[in-house]
Amino acid sequence: MTSKIEEIDTYYNIGYVITTLDLSVKYGGRYAIKDININIPRNSITAIIGPSGSGKTTFLRCLNRMNDLISKAKVEGRVLFNGKNIYDPDVDPYQIRARIGMVFQKPNPFPKSIFENVAFGLRINGVKNREEIERRVKHALTQAALWDEVKDRLNHNAYELSGGQQQRLCIARALAVEPEVLLMDEPAASLDPIATARIEELMIRLKERYTIIIVTHNMQQAARVADYTAVMMPDEDGVGKLVEFGTTREIFTNPKSKKTEDYVRGRIG
Amino acid sequence: MQVPRAEKIVGSVLLAASLLTIIALILIIETLVYESLFFFSRVSIFEFLFGVEWTVLFLDKKFGVVPLLAGTFLTSSIAILLASTIGLGSAVYLSEYASPRVRSVVKPLLEILAGIPTVVYGYFAIYTITPLLKSSVFPDISFYNALSAGIAMGVMIIPTVASLSEDSLYAVPETLKHAAYSLGAKKIQVVFRVVIPAALSGIVASFILGLARAVGETMIVAIAAGFRPVLTLNPLEAIQTMTAFIAQVSTGEAPHGTVEYQSIFAVGLYLFTLVMLLNLIGNYVVRRWGVRVS
Numbered sequence: 001m002t003s004k005i006e007e008i009d010t011y012y013n014i015g016y017v018i019t020t021l022d023l024s025v026k027y028g029g030r031y032a033i034k035d036i037n038i039n040i041p042r043n044s045i046t047a048i049i050g051p052s053g054s055g056k057t058t059f060l061r062c063l064n065r066m067n068d069l070i071s072k073a074k075v076e077g078r079v080l081f082n083g084k085n086i087y088d089p090d091v092d093p094y095q096i097r098a099r100i101g102m103v104f105q106k107p108n109p110f111p112k113s114i115f116e117n118v119a120f121g122l123r124i125n126g127v128k129n130r131e132e133i134e135r136r137v138k139h140a141l142t143q144a145a146l147w148d149e150v151k152d153r154l155n156h157n158a159y160e161l162s163g164g165q166q167q168r169l170c171i172a173r174a175l176a177v178e179p180e181v182l183l184m185d186e187p188a189a190s191l192d193p194i195a196t197a198r199i200e201e202l203m204i205r206l207k208e209r210y211t212i213i214i215v216t217h218n219m220q221q222a223a224r225v226a227d228y229t230a231v232m233m234p235d236e237d238g239v240g241k242l243v244e245f246g247t248t249r250e251i252f253t254n255p256k257s258k259k260t261e262d263y264v265r266g267r268i269g
Numbered sequence: 270m271q272v273p274r275a276e277k278i279v280g281s282v283l284l285a286a287s288l289l290t291i292i293a294l295i296l297i298i299e300t301l302v303y304e305s306l307f308f309f310s311r312v313s314i315f316e317f318l319f320g321v322e323w324t325v326l327f328l329d330k331k332f333g334v335v336p337l338l339a340g341t342f343l344t345s346s347i348a349i350l351l352a353s354t355i356g357l358g359s360a361v362y363l364s365e366y367a368s369p370r371v372r373s374v375v376k377p378l379l380e381i382l383a384g385i386p387t388v389v390y391g392y393f394a395i396y397t398i399t400p401l402l403k404s405s406v407f408p409d410i411s412f413y414n415a416l417s418a419g420i421a422m423g424v425m426i427i428p429t430v431a432s433l434s435e436d437s438l439y440a441v442p443e444t445l446k447h448a449a450y451s452l453g454a455k456k457i458q459v460v461f462r463v464v465i466p467a468a469l470s471g472i473v474a475s476f477i478l479g480l481a482r483a484v485g486e487t488m489i490v491a492i493a494a495g496f497r498p499v500l501t502l503n504p505l506e507a508i509q510t511m512t513a514f515i516a517q518v519s520t521g522e523a524p525h526g527t528v529e530y531q532s533i534f535a536v537g538l539y540l541f542t543l544v545m546l547l548n549l550i551g552n553y554v555v556r557r558w559g560v561r562v563s
Contacts, residue, residue: 069450098453108444111467121452124462170448177452 017042017181017211018063022077025058025067032058033240035077038230040181045203045212047226047248049219051263054232055240056215060183063213064100065093081181098125100181101174105189107166109158109173114150117158117169121177136176143209144172145202164195171202175210182206184214188221200225219264223252231260301541304534311528317535323498323509325529326518332532334539336500340415340508341540344490345483347419347504348426352483353476355423356430360472363431364438365460376435383428391492394421399493413495413507421489426479433478437471438464470555477551481544487512511540 018040033055067073118137141147188196229251320333398417495507523529
């Protein structure tokens with residue numbers, strides 16, 4: 001086994017923000033995903049595609065320890081975040097989640113005002129200064145391309161917004177705590193094409209500052225936005241495996257594996 | 270298409286059943302209003318609502334309902350204070366902290382409390398709570414007193430508060446909790462800043478419905494709070510609530526047709542209005558503030 005210092009040398013310095021080493025997840029006694037090894041490059045968009053049941057969401061939830069919340073889930077292997085295994089016993093999962101943000105499949109704003117939704121992460125992480133909160137809320141809403149639409153009604157309930165706006169609000173909420181990585185679990189699954197296009201534009205703009213990992217069912221979406229694409233498939237026992245990982249161009253034009261080719265050509269899934 | 274005869278019959282029987290409840294309600298209101306009108310032809314509404322002496326069963330009769338209202342207010346406040354803290358506490362525990370195993374044992378136990386006959390609570394108040402209070406903190410407490418009755422009523426309505434609050438806490442979607450966790454929130458922050466605020470309408474409604482039960486509760490206060498209609502807010506003294514007065518007079522203290530007999534309908538009408546208002550507020554809160562989370 002390599003030492004911590006070597007890990008940092010090996011992965012961190014060459015620009016991988018997240019590296020997984022033999023990452024597996026068991027639900028009960030059964031593997032949902034097994035032996036996933038992947039390097040996620042910094043300031044890029046990585047799409048994870050694959051048919052239902054291939055463990056894409058399970059994989060994503062390992063990266064910010066959201067699987068901890070499911071009592072039956074057991075994670076094996078390592079997830080290096082900036083070279084440090086986030087499953088080490090001395091790691092505080094709450095801190096990890098503040099640095100690796102998440103956007104969910106369905107918009108899930110809190111039943112609070114637009115402002116308080118974005119301020120929530122700041123408040124729970126101990127930011128008290130009102131001016132700082134206001135400044136960072138504005139900044140996050142601007143980054144999420146929502147500021148102009150909501151600046152005159154920040155104290156309105158978030159549920160007054162349309163689905164697409166709610167999802168951008170959730171992105172702003174995640175950005176407000178200034179994470180390094182943004183995990184997105186099919187963020188456009190419940191949105192119409194126009195709202196989807198806006199989220200995609202936003203993602204491309206955000207990768208200058210963040211590393212984005214997006215799970216999607218939609219292969220066109222992966223082709224449009226992602227720099228890198230990982231293909232996951234269930235094996236014959238239904239255990240999710242990483243079949244192929246590479247630049248999006250390679251995956252879609254010149255896949256190495258037959259399974260990938262069949263999948264991106266629409267013959268599986 | 271022709272509706273079969275049997276179905277028509279079943280339909281009309283069921284319709285009759287539901288109409289009957291409405292008719293019962295109308296008859297009750299009608300009786301209350303009718304008898305109250307006689308009462309108010311002899312006593313001014315002003316004296317009734319704002320008078321501070323209630324000496325209906327004495328020779329020098331005064332019909333100020335405020336002492337009875339104060340009695341009801343006192344016992345109900347004690348009850349709701351106790352039931353809201355303990356009820357909400359157990360609801361949060363059951364919904365957010367208890368393992369499914371503990372939950373499956375504790376929840377039914379809690380609901381047994383709701384099945385205990387109120388007369389048992391009444392004697393529980395006199396023979397257990399009062400002596401306990403007397404020997405521990407309040408040596409001067411009267412045999413009949415508002416505090417013990419209020420505590421017993423509080424215990425009685427804990428299941429109402431706990432069960433309704435728990436339902437609304439449990440209904441807060443997992444996705445909201447996950448959103449909070451994904452921002453780095455700790456469990457206690459998720460519970461107090463997301464789950465409880467999102468369930469607030471249900472929680473407030475459970476308090477109001479619990480309060481409505483306490484205001485209308487009769488047996489416990491008739492047994493344990495006393496028959497002393499004096500204006501006091503001292504919970505260690507004997508008092509009389511609106512319901513206890515009605516119970517006392519309607520069990521034969523006053524001859525039919527007398528003003529004291531009619532006074533119970535006026536008190537009843539007042540009580541009915543109060544409880545109905547509380548229920549309306551409770552329903553309004555649920556609808557107006559209801560969690561609009563799809």
